[in-house]
Amino acid sequence: GQNIDQPTEMTATEGAIVQINCTYQTSGFNGLFWYQQHAGEAPTFLSYNVLDGLEEKGRFSSFLSRSKGYSYLLLKELQMKDSASYLCAVNTDSNYQLIWGAGTKLIIKP
Amino acid sequence: DAGVIQSPRHEVTEMGQEVTLRCKPISGHDYLFWYRQTMMRGLELLIYFNNNVPIDDSGMPEDRFSAKMPNASFSTLKIQPSEPRDSAVYFCASIGGSPTSGANVLTFGAGSRLTVL
Numbered sequence: 001g002q003n004i005d006q007p008t009e010m011t012a013t014e015g016a017i018v019q020i021n022c023t024y025q026t027s028g029f030n031g032l033f034w035y036q037q038h039a040g041e042a043p044t045f046l047s048y049n050v051l052d053g054l055e056e057k058g059r060f061s062s063f064l065s066r067s068k069g070y071s072y073l074l075l076k077e078l079q080m081k082d083s084a085s086y087l088c089a090v091n092t093d094s095n096y097q098l099i100w101g102a103g104t105k106l107i108i109k110p
Numbered sequence: 111d112a113g114v115i116q117s118p119r120h121e122v123t124e125m126g127q128e129v130t131l132r133c134k135p136i137s138g139h140d141y142l143f144w145y146r147q148t149m150m151r152g153l154e155l156l157i158y159f160n161n162n163v164p165i166d167d168s169g170m171p172e173d174r175f176s177a178k179m180p181n182a183s184f185s186t187l188k189i190q191p192s193e194p195r196d197s198a199v200y201f202c203a204s205i206g207g208s209p210t211s212g213a214n215v216l217t218f219g220a221g222s223r224l225t226v227l
Contacts, residue, residue, distance in 0.1 A: 033216070042201060042218035043153070087153065095165065096141055096205055096216065102152040 002026045004101035006088050011107045012078055020073045020104045022088035030091040034062050034073045037085045037103065046086075047073070075106075083108045114219035116202050122225045128190040131222045133202030134183055143216070144177055144187050145201040153201075159185065192226045199223050 012018040035043035049064035088101040
């Protein structure tokens with residue numbers, strides 16, 4: 001089967017750093033996406049990894065290890081507006097057949 | 111670009127009624143997806159189109175659900191008859207370019223929140 005695992009919920013403090021993990025077992029791999037979804041809103045794109053290593057984009061970074069079926073999203077200098085759900089999704093083939101994780105709800109406390 | 115446009119944003123209906131959700135993808139995007147999101151099941155792919163042709167509808171829950179894409183700028187998702195368990199947020203999303211490039215971004219509409227009483 002195809003499976004993506006993420007923690008259900010995490011709590012962090014404003015100004016701190018948090019790492020959200022994602023592990024996957026899929027029949028194919030053609031890239032991994034991270035999306036942010038605020039309550040009541042649509043998911044919005046954060047990052048994309050297809051090769052092993054770290055991709056940095058401002059306060060957000062995403063890491064991929066294909067051999068381990070593992071990715072993480074690193075959020076630095078946390079702000080209250082970062083309170084949201086973070087969705088991990090794997091593109092399993094050449095037709096955008098994305099498999100989605102259930103999402104990690106991140107709660108930021110002052 | 112105005113992004114992916116969905117309507118209605120909110121729909122409240124009674125069990126047994128027909129529901130039609132509409133989507134206008136981003137101009138030039140040749141893939142269109144319909145997703146359903148609930149607390150229990152997360153984000154589920156219902157069906158997707160490439161160049162207006164349905165490619166995979168294996169996620170459509172049952173015959174009560176149907177989707178069409180008559181042209182490159184419009185798609186509908188219809189539920190007939192609707193049931194309370196269909197209550198969810200329905201997202202339309204589009205993407206363009208070669209899937210093998212991988213870096214193209216799936217863009218979601220604001221969603222249609224459906225409540226079936």
